[in-house]
Amino acid sequence: DAGVIQSPRHEVTEMGQEVTLRCKPISGHNSLFWYRQTMMRGLELLIYFNNNVPIDDSGMPEDRFSAKMPNASFSTLKIQPSEPRDSAVYFCASSLDWAGGSDTQYFGPGTRLTVL
Amino acid sequence: GDSVTQMEGPVTLSEEAFLTINCTYTATGYPSLFWYVQYPGEGLQLLLKATKADDKGSNKGFEATYRKETTSFHLEKGSVQVSDSAVYFCALSVGMDSSYKLIFGSGTRLLVRP
Numbered sequence: 001d002a003g004v005i006q007s008p009r010h011e012v013t014e015m016g017q018e019v020t021l022r023c024k025p026i027s028g029h030n031s032l033f034w035y036r037q038t039m040m041r042g043l044e045l046l047i048y049f050n051n052n053v054p055i056d057d058s059g060m061p062e063d064r065f066s067a068k069m070p071n072a073s074f075s076t077l078k079i080q081p082s083e084p085r086d087s088a089v090y091f092c093a094s095s096l097d098w099a100g101g102s103d104t105q106y107f108g109p110g111t112r113l114t115v116l
Numbered sequence: 117g118d119s120v121t122q123m124e125g126p127v128t129l130s131e132e133a134f135l136t137i138n139c140t141y142t143a144t145g146y147p148s149l150f151w152y153v154q155y156p157g158e159g160l161q162l163l164l165k166a167t168k169a170d171d172k173g174s175n176k177g178f179e180a181t182y183r184k185e186t187t188s189f190h191l192e193k194g195s196v197q198v199s200d201s202a203v204y205f206c207a208l209s210v211g212m213d214s215s216y217k218l219i220f221g222s223g224t225r226l227l228v229r230p
Contacts, residue, residue, distance in 0.1 A: 004159070033218075043160075043205065043220040055215050091159055101209040101216025102148040102167045107159030 002026070004108035006092050012114045018080040021111045024073055025094030033093040033105060034067055034077050043091075049075065050098065082115045089113070118143045118210045122221035125203075129196055129228050137191040137224045139180075139206035147208040149173075149182050149189040150218070154203045163191075163204070196228045 005024040013019055025032045033048040047057040049069045060067070064083070069075040079086055089112050093105040123138040141147065148167045152160040164173030169184035178193045189206060206221040 042222050045217050045219075048217070050214070056217060093159070098216065099214045101211055102165065104162045104165075105160075105218065107161065109157075109159050 004092055004094050004106055006090075006108035006111050008111060009109065010112050010114075012116065013082055014116050015083055016081045017115075018078065019082045019086075019113060019115075021077040021090050021092075021113070023075045023077070023092030023108060025075070025092070026096075026106055027073065029094035029096050029106070030072070031095040031098035031103075032069060032075050033091075033095070034075070035091040035093065035107075037089045037091060037110070038087075046077070048098075079113075082113075084115045087113055087115050118147070118208065118219050120206050120208055120219055120221035122204075122206050122224050125223070125225040127224060127226045129226070131198055131228055131230055132195045133228075135191070135193040135196045135200075135226070137204055137206075137226070139189045139191065139221060141187050141189065141206075141208050143187075143208055143210055145210070145212075146184075147210050149180070150207040150209070151178070151180055151189070151191050152205045152207060152220075154205065154223070156202070160205060196226070198228045198230055201226055201228045 007022045034046040037043045046059045047067045052069045067077045089110045091110045093107045095103045095105045150165045151163040153163045154160045164175040166173040166182035172181045203223045205223045
């Protein structure tokens, strides 16, 4: 079975440019999560969706970040404009049934973003 | 607030040594507890979990017991292998009314030498 698919795997861009990260969750999973991993702050939840609806976006750093889930098989995380401090590894994860907070989350391989 | 504290790494062991990685937590209510593992260049994978006090999670020779009295969930393995070298994250799940989030510790890097 295909796991969580993320693209691109690596992205290098210049400050001020728009960046779009993409995620395809595991088929049949109804929850999707976006995380950011940095040395300084560790692993942080940015936003998560349940049945394509955003449930908790309290981790989204600021208005420059936005996330969408137009259907059950696709989500995007957009940064506009990007800044050097956005450099990090961004992970997407999905879960079959996260409603009770105890199900397994399956992580994608991540997108390493470098903003120059 | 809710948080997870893990022992600082890196932890360096010889093959077949006994492993303990300490994890303590602060949380309101009764969280579920998890250990995730991250191999180089990969995303995190669930290693084991426990959803209530005194539960023991186990997988691939790793074990952890949910201790409510000491608010701990220490990871143990009796005999580590070189292939166990990775970063290990302790995490707890907090929330209510179908809105939960995972809070991760800072991770502990394990290096096993042949």
